[in-house]
Amino acid sequence: MSRAGRIARRGFLVGSVAIAGGVAFGAWRYTRPLPDPFAKGLPPGTEALNPYVLIDGSGITLIAPRADKGQGARWIQAALIADELDIDPAGARIEPGPVSKTYYNTALLQENLPVDPTDTGWLAQTLRAGSDVPARLLGLQITGGSSSVPDGFEKLRRAGAVARETLKQAAAMREGLSRADLRSGDGNVILPDGQRIPYTELAAEAASIAPVQDVVLRAPSQWRILGKPVQRADIVAKSTGTQRYGIDLAFDGMLYASVRAAPRGASVAKVEAAAAKGMRGVHSVVPIRDGIAVVADNTWRAMQALQEITIDWAFSDLPGDQQAVWDSLTAALDAAQIDSRPRDTGDVENALAAGAVIEAEYRVPFLAHAPLEPMNATVRISDSQCEIWTGTQIPDFVVAKVAALTGLGEDGIKVHNQMIGGSFGRRLELDFILQAVQIAQSVPGRPVKMIWSREEDFAHDQPRPAQIARGLGRVANGRIEALDLAIATPSVTTSWFGRVWRALPGPDATITAGAGDQPLAIPNYRVTGYRANEVFPVSSWRSVGASGNGFLHGSFLDELFAAAELDPLQGLIDLCNHDVSRRVLNELREISAWTGRAAGQGRGRGVAFCLSFGVPCAQVVDVADTPKGLRITRAFAVADIGTVLDPVNAEAQLSGGMLFGLGHAMNCELTYRDHVPEQTNFHAYQAMRLHQAPEITVRLLENGPLRGLGEPGVPPAAPALANAIFAATGQRIRELPLSRKVRFA
CATH class of the missing domain: 3.30.365.10 (Aldehyde oxidase/xanthine dehydrogenase, molybdopterin binding domain)
Known part of the structure; x- marks a missing residue:
């Protein structure tokens, strides 16, 4: 049988729930074999046991199809395969593999379903369960949305298990034994008498037989690599400048x-x-x-x-300066043509009419991606x-x-x-x-x-969109009675899809993400998104809509807590109606030793919470007002990602995301004049300096479903810092970057 035929029969990505859902989309299309990414082009002597495991005489290659942007995605994908395959991933070759619809991303589609991430109702669960159907039919091999780990958790472990059991079956057939009597370890099949047969010697035989599909994935208690504090194989190269990009x-x-x-x-x-x-x-x-x-x-x-x-x-006659951006956002709010309203609880209009209303307008700027590698x-x-x-x-x-x-x-x-x-x-x-x-x-x-030169990199970035939000709120009797937040921004989804594929119809959930999906039981609670005209092309920026909305929502909420004379952390805990998120907030109170906003003369503490990409994340920032300016002295972050597969890297992702968010909130913006950004290089776009970085205490919880952590550490950082500045100085800053109003030491 050809290699194409062997892999085509390996339908290990198809689950019973997804097959049932396939009826609506045409089950014949959904259940037909996935394309074989290694149907041609493999060198002689190399065998593909499945789309993720290649073996030749010199060793094993693990395919990690999600792109690695510095966050360790290749390593964790390899570790998911290796733990079931019984090999050390550090001893394997890890490659991205070819472009193939076989490597489609289900988790990214699940993240963009029109349901709240905390919704566990029948409809939401059915949509999530059936999302593999359209994902497989589209076959999009995309990296993004903190989806690499959730998407690969079952797929990659199953690939490793299928390869392991098929290698054992090949050894059993060669030796005239039962597969049940064989074990595996360190890249070998182990016979009952202790003899070891390397996988490399069995690859050709394993590739010629039907793959073993009846595999049982190991329980966490049996993991050898996953969940353990191991060093990633790429850390030395990335730390010494020897990694090749x-x-x-x-x-x-x-x-x-x-x-x-x-x-x-x-x-x-x-x-x-x-x-x-x-x-x-x-x-x-x-x-x-x-x-x-x-x-x-x-x-x-x-x-x-x-x-x-x-x-x-x-x-052309297209507008080319920053004022045109703000005018476009203001016009969208004034026109009041709703793109989406994901949150509309109670009777906001009557609640606001019942007493004095707190009003505020917030702004966030364009932000460049500005990666180190142009x-x-x-x-x-x-x-x-x-x-x-x-x-x-x-x-x-x-x-x-x-x-x-x-x-x-x-x-x-x-x-x-x-x-x-x-x-x-x-x-x-x-x-x-x-x-x-x-x-x-x-x-x-x-x-x-x-x-590209660095100047070209800045000039032709498609930045994170600017936003304006108008908040209306009312407090009474020591509680928040109403919160109404209107957010205007251009559509990232329409802009991006229009460039890479085709513009999609319908509302854009990213306009309100991180604001309209928060698990807070405010009795009269409304969040509305307004789509502004696109003055400059925009794109996804780390944590996408939540990156700006975390500041807009988290800061205005803190204003209402202050007006109600409520402790902001206790206020968040009291309002939270999601058990996993409430545990995150309680853990943050413990690790930060929270006793309130005040922290002494010229010192203050700020807290913020944001649920993004399904991950509840809460942060506390401590600041001190010094003769040289404001200094961030300590920071604390807690998040729940369900299962911590790589403790060392997970901590780095959470603390790194927080630092990323803090640095951009302090200093960064992209402003336009004559059609190009005024910021042309890092001298005019300085994030946090090394001496400004605080010590960060991180805690990771495991109560919710498995999630990714590349982005959720970013959104709470800006509001936590702004709220800390208010606590220390009494100054409420409603526009980023914060350096427009304060000086940082």
């Missing part, structure tokens, strides 16, 4: 390129490039869509030559094939768009996904890859590495 690639005969693209709303009117063409090392000047590229013998020379090119831009891609193109080496979170969209651009079939597009030096959502975009392909088309047969 896409920007580090080198090939024989390689050319190098950099680009300058038109500001939004502009096109190239005239180019004067004679001086650049005569510069040392310059190979060519290449026009690309709405811009120009220089190809040279190294990146520095390409970037220097770009500076010698004079480009006249032809601008956008880059290496491309080699011929008449029949286009190979791309880059870091991307959307490899299947890359294939489709490049196929359309080049005229090659999708089978002719090969993506080699690289380790990514930071993304925060930026690698969900295609612009830089399509530029690199256009450049490579001018020099067929030669690899071209295209790298």
Whole structure:
């Protein structure tokens, strides 16, 4: 039997619930075999036991299809397979694998269902259970939404278990024994007499038999790697500067390129490039869509030559400054055309009319992704094939768009996904890859590495959208009677899908995410989203809608607690109607030794809570007002992710997310003038400095369902800091960055 046939029969991703749900979508489509990602292209002597496990004479390769952006995604995916396969993942090769619909993401679709993450009702549970059906039919291989671990938890462990039991079956057939009498350990099948047969010796036999499907996944008490404080295999390389990223690639005969693209709303009117063409090392000047590229013998020379090119831009009548952004958001609020209203409890209008109303307007700015590794891609193109080496979170969209651009079939597009030096959502975009392909088309047969300058990286980011929120509230008799929050922002979903695929109809849940889905029992409680016109293209930024809404909602809620003379942490606990979230808040009170806002003269404590991506996260920030400015002295964070698979990395993700949120809240914004950002490099976009980083105490709980942790640490950070500043100074800041109003030491 062919390898394609062997893997095609391995339907281990199909569960009974999803099969039942498949009737509505056409069960014949849902249940047909997934494509074999290794049907062709494997070198002689390499066997694919399933889409996640390859074995050759030199060892084992584990396929980790979710992109690693620095958060350890490759390692944890490998560990999920390895714990069931009975190998040490540190001794295996870990690769991203090919682009394939087999590696579709179910958990990301579940996260975007139109139900509250705390909803355990029949309809919500049915939608979650059946979400594998549309996910499999769409076949989107996407990394995002803190979904890598939830999506891979069952799939990857089952892949490891199926491979293990199939290897044991091969050994049993060879030795004339029963599989039940065999064990496995450290990459070997162990016979009853203690003899060990390495997996590498059994791979060909295992690949030639029907896979063993009747596997039982191990209980947590049997885990050897998962749940244990182990060191990731990539930590040393990432800590010593020896990790290779896409920007580090080198090939024989390689050319190098950099680009300058038109500001939004502009096109190239005239180019004067004679001086650049005569510069040392310059190979060519290449026009690309709405811009120009220089190809040279190294990146520095390409970037220097770009500076010698004079480009006249032809601008459209699109608005190009920051005031147009605020005007658009204000207009959306004033027009009161609702995009969505996920929260509408009680009778808000009558509750607000019953007494004095507290009013506030909050703003959050555009934020750049600004990863340390600027956008880059290496491309080699011929008449029949286009190979791309880059870091991307959307490899299947890359294939489709490049196929359309080049005229090659999708089978002719090969993506080699690289380790990514930071993304925060930026690698969900295609612009830089399509530029690199256009450049490579001018020099067929030669690899071209295209790298953006840092200035180009800022100028052509699709940032986190700016937002304006108007809050109305009323307190009486020591409690919050009403909270009405109206949020205006452009649609991230429409903007992004419009670039990478096609715009989707319907409301955008990200406009109110992190505000309209909070588990709080306020008697009269309304959150409304208003979709503003898009002045500049926007995209997902770490924690997406919750990144800004956490500040808007958490800060205004703190205002109401203060007006009601309530302790804010106790107020959150009293309002919380979700047991898992309440435990998080109680744990935060314990580890922070919370006794209230006040912490002495010029000192204050702030608390905030935000449930995002299904993860309840609560944080406390302590600040002190010093002669040199405000200083964050201590911080505390608690989150519940259901099951902690990698304790060391989970703690790093939570504390790192909090630091990320604090730094951006302190100093960062992206403002536009004449169609481009005024911030052109890190000198004008400074996050937290090392000396400003506080000691953070982290606690992880395991009471809820399994969730990811790449993003939930971000949203509570900004409001916790702003609320701490209020506690220390009495100043209520309603606009980010906070450095507009205070100075940080």
